[in-house]
Amino acid sequence: MSTPWSNARRRLGWAIAPAALAALTYSGSAAAATCVVPGGYVGYAESSGAPACLPNLEIIKTGPPTVGPGVVTWTVTVYHRGYPDAPDPYGSTEGIPVSAINVDDLNVGAYDIEPDEAPADGMLRPGGSLTYTVTQNFDVRRCTKSQIQNTARFTLDDIAQTTTEDDTHTAYAKVKCEADVGIVKTADKQIYTVGQIVQWTVKVTNTGTLDVPMSRITVDDPAATLTPQDTTPGAVLQPGQTTTFTASTLVTIDNCGTISNTATVSLVGTGPADSNPQNNSSTATVSCEVPVPNQNPPGNTTTTPTTPSTPTRPGGTKGEDVCPRVTVGLGITAAKRPFAGQLSTVVLKVKARNDAKKVKLTYRLPSGFAVVAKSPGTVLRSGILVADLGTVKAGTTRTVRLSVRILRTAKGKRQHTATVVATCAATTRAALAANVRPLQGSVNPAVTG
Numbered sequence: 001m002s003t004p005w006s007n008a009r010r011r012l013g014w015a016i017a018p019a020a021l022a023a024l025t026y027s028g029s030a031a032a033a034t035c036v037v038p039g040g041y042v043g044y045a046e047s048s049g050a051p052a053c054l055p056n057l058e059i060i061k062t063g064p065p066t067v068g069p070g071v072v073t074w075t076v077t078v079y080h081r082g083y084p085d086a087p088d089p090y091g092s093t094e095g096i097p098v099s100a101i102n103v104d105d106l107n108v109g110a111y112d113i114e115p116d117e118a119p120a121d122g123m124l125r126p127g128g129s130l131t132y133t134v135t136q137n138f139d140v141r142r143c144t145k146s147q148i149q150n151t152a153r154f155t156l157d158d159i160a161q162t163t164t165e166d167d168t169h170t171a172y173a174k175v176k177c178e179a180d181v182g183i184v185k186t187a188d189k190q191i192y193t194v195g196q197i198v199q200w201t202v203k204v205t206n207t208g209t210l211d212v213p214m215s216r217i218t219v220d221d222p223a224a225t226l227t228p229q230d231t232t233p234g235a236v237l238q239p240g241q242t243t244t245f246t247a248s249t250l251v252t253i254d255n256c257g258t259i260s261n262t263a264t265v266s267l268v269g270t271g272p273a274d275s276n277p278q279n280n281s282s283t284a285t286v287s288c289e290v291p292v293p294n295q296n297p298p299g300n301t302t303t304t305p306t307t308p309s310t311p312t313r314p315g316g317t318k319g320e321d322v323c324p325r326v327t328v329g330l331g332i333t334a335a336k337r338p339f340a341g342q343l344s345t346v347v348l349k350v351k352a353r354n355d356a357k358k359v360k361l362t363y364r365l366p367s368g369f370a371v372v373a374k375s376p377g378t379v380l381r382s383g384i385l386v387a388d389l390g391t392v393k394a395g396t397t398r399t400v401r402l403s404v405r406i407l408r409t410a411k412g413k414r415q416h417t418a419t420v421v422a423t424c425a426a427t428t429r430a431a432l433a434a435n436v437r438p439l440q441g442s443v444n445p446a447v448t449g
Helices: 004-010 016-024 044-048 141-144
Strands: 057-062 070-080 103-105 129-138 148-154 166-174 181-187 192-193 195-205 219-220 240-248 258-267 281-290 328-332 343-352 355-364 369-373 378-381 384-392 397-406 410-420 429-434
Touching: 044 369, 044 397, 057 148, 070 103, 070 148, 070 328, 070 343, 103 129, 129 192, 129 369, 141 384, 166 192, 181 258, 195 258, 195 384, 240 258, 328 355, 343 355, 343 410, 355 397, 369 378, 384 397
Parallel strands: 057 166, 181 281, 192 281
Antiparallel strands: 057 070, 070 129, 103 148, 148 166, 181 195, 195 240, 219 258, 258 281, 328 343, 343 397, 355 384, 355 410, 369 397, 378 384, 410 429
């Protein structure tokens, strides 16, 4: 069968580098035990008696070291390893048509996958490579496995190789499925007087990688009656989602002083155990000021104003805040005019002006963007990346990096958005606009000749 590759070989003839010519010695009709790479004058292989060199392609598949419920991204790369039997394996500029390379991902069930980007002339030459990106939905039912494997392969149309042993490759990843819920309790202010009502807010967040049924979440607050708020859609709390409860306490002369209130959360019933019990309890503390009685007797025509006392706040001396205000900054760096189909980098930076505890960064991926790689310790679910940064010291910066691939069909305005929260800090938000430019030209031109 005639192929574009064989046609090009006949048209251009056979060429050989000087070093290769020197390696080919023969006497009369006797030929050296070597081969001739494609590309130079016609008839050299026949006159020398040397056979034509065969090419070799190799496939490599890579993915994340650990996987959990959600979208898993695999990368498949096909390399042109040249002509291994030639004196100079990479001495030829003859290419193999990209259209003749068929890549399949067996475990995902994807066949004849298109490369992310192809050479302009549609030819894969010695030393070159093609990259293919494949996504897979990791179902929670696979959490019973300790490891998964994923195999990719390629075939060539009517082109022989030196070997086919490297035409398939399998990548392995450990399975990590964690159920984890955390709780945070706060009050609407820090200081109250007798007769006022403390408004408590209790937030329970799914900080794991698994969906958690609401029926498994039990929240307990012995000192107050919790009322659930309608903040969670459906019967499942997804990773990154929060459900909220409220409660109230009347401040009386009996409880005036330091008022502490603790709420706890736990997972009950059938399912994975909570992997991080350290965040299953949260205590909020407020204080109450006792009114100073009027020292003037009834009927006195003059009054002496009382000097208000400086309240003693829980946790220290007079005037010391229980929860000093914490300020964290947030910045987003990314390409503002990327092309569709290309790889791009997103950098998120969190800087604490003073010591910040329980710092949590949340980033929403723009439509048409897919994460290829991300900083360790981050969790990606349904296009939302969550990074629990823990304690960030004053004046220091924590950085989260993502490698993203923009879909080939994406175009137009997009927006990167992120928020960061910390104990005693107001929520900080950041946004960065991007304008995706359409893919330029054809990525798979016809092969001629």
